[in-house]
Amino acid sequence: MNTKPRSGDAGATQPRLRRLQWRLAVIMAIVWVLLWGDLSLANVASGFALGLLIGLVFPLPPIDYHGRFRPVAHARMIAGLLFDLVHSSVVVAALAFRFGHTMTNAVVRVDLRTRSDLYLTLTSELICLTPGSLVIEARRKEGRVYVHQMDVRSPADIDRARAKVLQAEEQAIRSFGSDDEVAELNRESR
């Protein structure tokens, strides 16, 4: 019995598609304009053409994606990310200057709610930027990550690390997920 909401197919990787990828081309055009530093028609056109070419020459496997982009939740995710970044830097820097303290670490297994590649990637990126934690192994098929947590002193710290991962996943789903998945999250939190 699969209790996870079916989002995405985490089976075998789909074959890489050799076709024009518009979304990639638009992102590449933006990067190209930022690189040149001024917005002109020639820059936009050449960036877009280059993006199309890159999509054709180096095709990526398609991301199975049914949700939509939510700006408010996304802004909250970015704000949380910046806060975590500052917090984690201070925590780790303080640990570096602490003498006479033997550190114990832990590898914690966390089962995510979903099995989507997109959320797995986003969650891992967020975890790698929170205080003293790093994803050392991720399994796509089971939607499971193994997180290395630094300076674990009590079982409560381990629970906190686990909660942090699930919270990161929730943020990822809330900013990119479909209506069904967000409704599922709301039901769960009540």
Place this chain on the structure above:
Amino acid sequence: MNPVLDIIGALFLLFGAMLCFAASVGLVRFPDVITRMHAATKPQTLGLLLVVIGLAFSLQSVRPLGMLVLVAVLQLLTAPVAGHMVGRTAYRTGHLDSDRLTPDELAEDLAAAGFHLDRGDGAEGIEDREARE
């Protein structure tokens, strides 16, 4: 050139430099590869962001802003990937201080699946432990 903005920019650069210093202290003092990895990536990412902000304050022009934004975004996207790859390799090749790893649930799961993880640093393997019991 606005001297107040110059000073604000210089302060941001100073914080970036201090974070690099903290990273190097952690690099020397932490016990194994993954903890050193923590020390190196975390302050370094924030340090680069601070440096980018400081440069934006110091240069006081619009043209380089696009590229500075690009530097910040690319750093945020790539640093966790590099960190994960190095951490994963460190775990798989056994460069981990296993005595300091209190619960190691990945090792437990691997043992349950019949994998033998040789730590390489003299720690007894899973098979040795089974043989003794």
Place this chain on the structure above:
Amino acid sequence: MIAQQVIIMIGVAFLVGAVVMTLIRLARGPSTLDRVVAADVIIAVLIVALAMEAAINHHATSIPIILVLSLLGFAGSLSMARFVADRDQARKWDVSTSAPRRSERSPEGT
């Protein structure tokens, strides 16, 4: 002007300390991965130094170099990690399947 230069000089002192300690780790580092991490920190220090020079002289010519350096650090540590994994995995993990398949296999599944 003077205040800015004084602040930057304090920053340079921190950077010198950082480079010295990172070089200690780079020279001593028991494993290749330690050296990879240390090289990454040295690249970060270089980036900060370039940015300080650009801030004092008010020019933007070194920003492309900063961009390239940060991407180079990423690509460098990524490829070194892969190289070390391929080199060491065969003898450290007591399994006979190839590397990419193993990461996909479930712990309970065998």
